[in-house]
Every structure is written in C-alpha cells, then in structure tokens.
Amino acid sequence: MLPTIHTINVLLPFFYVATFAIYFYDFQQGGKKFENSKRLFLFLTLIFHFLYLLLRTIEFDHPPITNVFEIFTVLACSISFAYFILELVTDIRGTGPFIIIISIIFQVISTLFIQDLTEVKEVLRSNLLGIHVISALIGYSGITISSVYGVLYLILYNEIKLNKFGLIFNRLPSLEILERLSFIAAIIGFAFLTITIIIGIIWLPQAFPNITFADPKLIGTFAVWILYGIGLINKFLGKWRGKKLIILSIIGFCLAILSTMLTNFLGKSFHSFY
DSSP, rough: HHHHHHHHHHHHHHHHHHHOOOOHHHHHHHHSOOOOOHHHHHHHHHHHHHHHHHHHHHHHHHHHSSSHHHHHHHHHHHHHHHHHHHHHOOOOOOTTHHHHHHHHHHHOOOOHOOOOOOOGGGGGOOHHHHHHHHHHHHHHHHHHHHHHHHHHHHHHOOOHHHHHOHHHHHHHHHHHHHHHHHHHHHHHHHHHHHHHHHHHHHHHHHHHHHHHHHOHHHHHHHHHHHHHHHHHEEEEESOOOOOOOOOHHHHHHHHHHHHHHHHHHHHHOOGGOO
C-alpha cells in the first residue's frame, strides 16, 4: 500500500493545480464553458484526496494528525471541501480560484515534507481524536474562506467607490452575494467548531486527566467561536449587515491566526502533542 500512498502524495498537487487552472481560466474568460466540468474536477480531486487520507490512516494505524505536514494535507482537503459545500449550497462557482490556491500552497508543502510515521503516541491513534482535529480544521477552513470573501468584498467595494470597472468588477459577484458567501462560510466554520468543542469537552478530560480549561488553545478556540457566534446571531436578527459583518469576519480570522501562533510558540498546551 505504501507505493500507492506515495504516488497519490506526489499526484495530489497536480490535481489541485489542474482544478485551479480550470477555475482560473473560466474566471478570466467570464464564460460558462467549464461551469460544470470545473466542479467535477474539484469533486474528483476531493475524492482522490479523501482516498489518500483513508489509506494513510489504515496503513499507519492513526489519523493523519501526528505532525504539522500531515495536518497541512488535511487542511488543504478541508479548505477545498468547505468551498465545495459552499458552492453546492449557493451554486455560485466564480470564486473558486481564490480558495483553491490556498489548498495548493498547503498541499505542496505537505507533499514535499511529509513523513511516514508508524511509531506515535498512543493517544494519536484515537479515531475520536482524529474527528476532533479534522472538524477543527474544517471549522477553521470555513473561517478562512469567510475572510477571503470578506477581503474580496472590500476590494470590490473600493473598486466601485473609485469608479474602477475592470476585471475584478466584471468577474466577481455583487457585494450582496460576496456578503452572503462570507456569511454561509462563517456558518460552516462555526458549525464545525461547535462539533470540535463538544467532542473536546466530552472526550479530552478522559484522555488527559490533568487537562485544564485554562489551556491557551482552548481559550483561543472559545474566543473565536464566541466572536463568530455573536456575529451570526446579530446577522440573523438583522442588526448587522454589509461592511460591518465583513470586518468582523476578517477580525475573527486574524484572531484565529494570532491565537494559533501564540499558543504554538509561546503558550504551554497539552495540544502540543500534535
């Protein structure tokens, strides 16, 4: 099985690049020539990636979460998967290049540096832990996509304000649609972070009797979750909309990145085992 895993690992970046190329070409041309085929490319790439993650899990007897480069390939898959869900829900297919390029970056780094680890800590062999981590990655992927749409919203907003009507204006969806896409991506992120937190509350105390809820990574995740929860509630109540909600989405993403950096490099966390 190892040769198959290694072959797929090498091929995955090419699959993502091919998917990006067809999305990007369609974005530049502004036509509907590849409207259906580009989604098929993304679907096949995701199936290929899911197979790769499944084979690694079976071969090495642990979910692919034991080091940063395994997490990078899961993150690449999570970002594209979250976007795929978003595209299915909204049927808006013109913003794929801005999302898939992120998956390419993570997957290329993973392909170049990933290692085959058979000897890992026993806790890392837990499938429930795998679900906990993967749902967290999908959650943060949703947040990432939400912030990307937020940035696109601000770019288009400034283009309109400055009366610049070039490629960005002609190809991007309207401000209203970009706000909607950012909102739905935030819902996906919030939902999966909720699953992550629930699994963590139930399972982590059993796996780590000395766990403390003052753990830096737990605090950071709760902070991001609460911030997005406030934003989503105010959106549902009709109190927040437009630029205000977009800025909140970008702030939430920056908080997530800052929290991850601080807890990984400065804070002492029981999460450091992966």
